[in-house]
Amino acid sequence: MNRVYNFSAGPSMLPMPVLEKAASELVCYGNSGMSVMEMSHRSPDYEAIIKKAEADLRKIMNIPDNYKVLFLQGGASTQFSSVALNLINRAPSKKGLYAVSGQFSGKAYKEAVKMGINAKCIATTKDDNFDHVPTITRDMVDQDASYLHICFNNTIYGTKYGYIPDCGDVPLVADMSSCIISEPVDVTKFGVIYAGAQKNMAPAGLTLVIVREDLLGLSDESIPTMLDWKTMADNDSMYNTPPCYAIYMAGLVYEWIAQLGGLEVMKEMNVKKAKLLYDYLDSQDYYIAPVKADSRSMMNVTFVTGDADLDKKFASEAAAAGLKNLKGHRSVGGMRASIYNAMPYEGVEALVAFMKKFAQENPKK
C-alpha cells in the first residue's frame, strides 16, 4: 500500500528519512545486537542516544546553557499541573496568570483552579470563538505574579501568536506542542517551553520541557516526585525509565532537521507550504478561513464550507483520495489541515488541487 498524505493534528506524520532510518535499525541498533526498544536506558548505547538527541536539539533551537532540557512522560496535559506546582511559589503573591486562547490553554487554567491555585485569566478570545490570539501588553501582566502561561500555537483553532508577549520580569511559560521546531524561536524570551512530542517531533509518549535553571527547585516539598522538574533535571531525565524509543525517534528528527540546515530552513519550507494553502483560501469564496490574518497558524490551517454536510463530504472524499484526517477537531467541526515539518510541499499541492475539484463538483445551493 502506498503512503497517504496524513493531515492529522497528532499523532502525525514523521519525515520519511526518519522512518526509514528507524526501520533500518529497528531489529539491531549499531553493534548492540538489539533494538533500541529492548535496551536498558542505563546502557552506554542508550546514553549516547539520549545525549545526542539533547545536543542536536540544543543546536537547532539554540538553547542557552542556563536552560535544562527534560525528556518526560505524561503528555503536554501533565504539564498543566506541573507548571503550576513548580512555579507558583516563585513570587510571594503565589499567583499564576493565564491567557486563554483555545481549548488547551483553557485546560491549563482550569487545572490550576482545580488544584486550588490562585490562577487569574488576564486575557481570552473565547467570545470570538478563538478566531485570533489575545493581545497581551506589558501593563496586563501583574509584575508580582509567579508566571504567565500561554499556548503559543492553538492546534484546534489554527491560531498562533505572531509575537512574543512582553512580560517584564514575569517568566513566560509556553505550551508549544504544535509549533515546536517549526521555525526558530528566541528561547531566552521564555522561562519554560513545553511540548507533547506527537505533533511535530516524535511518536506519542514523550513530553519535552525546556526550563530556565533559576525556575527549578521552587516548589513545595510535597510536590509529587514525578512532576518535579528539579528531580528530573538532577537525574538527566532518568529518575525513572524515560520514554526511550520516543526519545530515540525525536533524536532522529532533530538530526534530520540539522542535516537540512536547521530551523531557518524548516521555516522556509513551512512558510511556503502554509502560503500555498492560505493564498488559495484567500483567492476564492467557496471555503472560509475563520482565523484572523494576524493570528494564522503555519502548522494547523482551519477552513469550512459553511455547510456541515458539505464539510463531512469533503473530509470523507478527501480521505478516499489519499488525503487523510482533514476533519476538524470534534469540538469545532469543519476542516483542519495540519501541515507539520514532515508534510511535503506536494501534500499541500495535492490538497489544494482536491479543494478546487471539490468546489467545482459540489456547488452550494
Ligand SMILES: *Cc1c(COP(=O)(O)O)cnc(C)c1O
Ligand atoms: C495536543 C496538545 C496538547 C495535549 O497534548 P497531550 O500530549 O495529549 O497531553 C496540549 N497542548 C497543545 C497545544 C496541543 O496541541
